[in-house]
Amino acid sequence: MLSVHPNRDLSSLVGSRICHDLISPIGAIGNGIELLQMAPRDSAAELNLITDSVGNAAARIRFFRVAFGAAGDQMMGRAEVMSILSDLSAASRFDCEWRLETPQPRVLVRLAFLAFQCLETAMPHGGTISFKSLDTTWRVTGCTQSLKYDATLWASLTDYDIRPALSPAQVQFGLLPVLAQEAGRVLSSARDDTDLHIAF
Template identity: 40%
Template sequence: MSDAATPAEDEQPQAGGLAALVAARLCHDLISPLGAIGNGVELMQLTAAPGTEPPPELTLIGESVSAARARISCFRIAFGPASGEQRLSKSELESLLRDMAAGGRLRIDLDSQGDQTRAEVKLLLLALNCLETALPWGGRVLVCRAVPGWRLVAEATRTKPDPALWAWIGGEPCLRRQNTTPAEVHFPVFAAEAAAQGRQPRWEVDETGAEIAF
C-alpha cells in the first residue's frame, strides 16, 4: 500500500480519545435496551389486577433498571469525549448528580449556580467516582463551585484510604499504583483529564472524610 493511502500521524486518533469514543459508544448502545426493559416493566405493572401490588420481583427489576440507566448516563459523560463548547444547565447537572447517587450509598448536594462546561462536569463526575471509592460504606458529599474551580468535600463515619491509588491525582509518580483494576480506572482517567485541561487537582483523605479540589 502506498504512503498516500495511510493517514498522517497527526490525523490518527490518540489512544485516550479512542477510549473515550469507545466508552460513549458502549453507553449509548446500552441505554436503549435498558430503556426497553424499563418500559416493559412499567407495562407489566400497569396490567396488574386492580387493587393488587406488583410482585416484589418486578419492583426489584424496575428499580435495578432505573439505577443502571442512571449510572450509564453518568459514565457516558465521565468517560466519554467532552468538547469545551458544550454546556450543561444547573438542572441537568442536578439530574446527573441524582443519577450518580441513585442506588448508591452517597448523598450528593450541589452548591452551584449557572451553566457549566461539559469538560468541567466530566472532571466533576470522575472526582465523585474517586470519592465513592474512598467512602465504600457511604457518606455525604458537598459539591461547591468556587472561583476559579470546584471543591468536593465528603464526610463519613469511616473511609478506606489508599495513598498509592490517590497518588494518581496528586503526588509523586513513583508512588502511583500502576496495576489499577477496572473498578479503580477513574483515578488515572481523572489525572489524565485534569492534565489535559491544565488543572492541578488537590486531595486529602483522613479517617472520617475526603476532599478533592480542582
C-alpha cells in the same frame, strides 16, 4: 509532563468498568421478568424490582456518559447535573450536593464526576459527596463515618511518578490526572478522619 500510564489501554478498563457496574441492575431486570413469567398472580414486587433496576441502569449510563464520554465545548446546566446525581443517589449509598448555581463546562463536570468515583472507592459505607467552586477552583468533598484510604492510589493523582496497575474499578484514578492536565487544571487532595477532598 505527565507520563504515559503503564496500563496499556485505559479505554479497555473503562469498558470493563461500565460492563461491571451495569451487569447487576440489568441482571436484576432479567430476574424480575423471570419471576413474572413464573408467577402470574399479584406481581407488584416483581414489577418494583424491574422498575428499580431500570432506573439504576439508566442512572449509571447517564453518569458514565459524562464521566467517560467526550466533553467538547458543551455547557451543562444545574438542572441536568442535579437530575443525573439525584437518579444516581437513589440507586446508591451516597447523597450528592451540587452547590454550583450556573451552567458549567462539560469538561469540568466530567472531572467532578471522575473525582466522585475516586471518593466513592474510599467510602465503602456511603456518605455525602458535595461539589462546589470558589472563584475558579473546584472542590469535591466526601464525608463519611469510615474512610478506606489507599495511599498509593491517592498519591497517583498528584505524583506523576506513581503509576499503580489499576483494576477496572479504579480506572478513574488513571483518567482524572490525564484529563485534568488536558483541561489545564492542577489536582490536589487532602483528608482527615471523616472527610476527603479533591480540588482542581
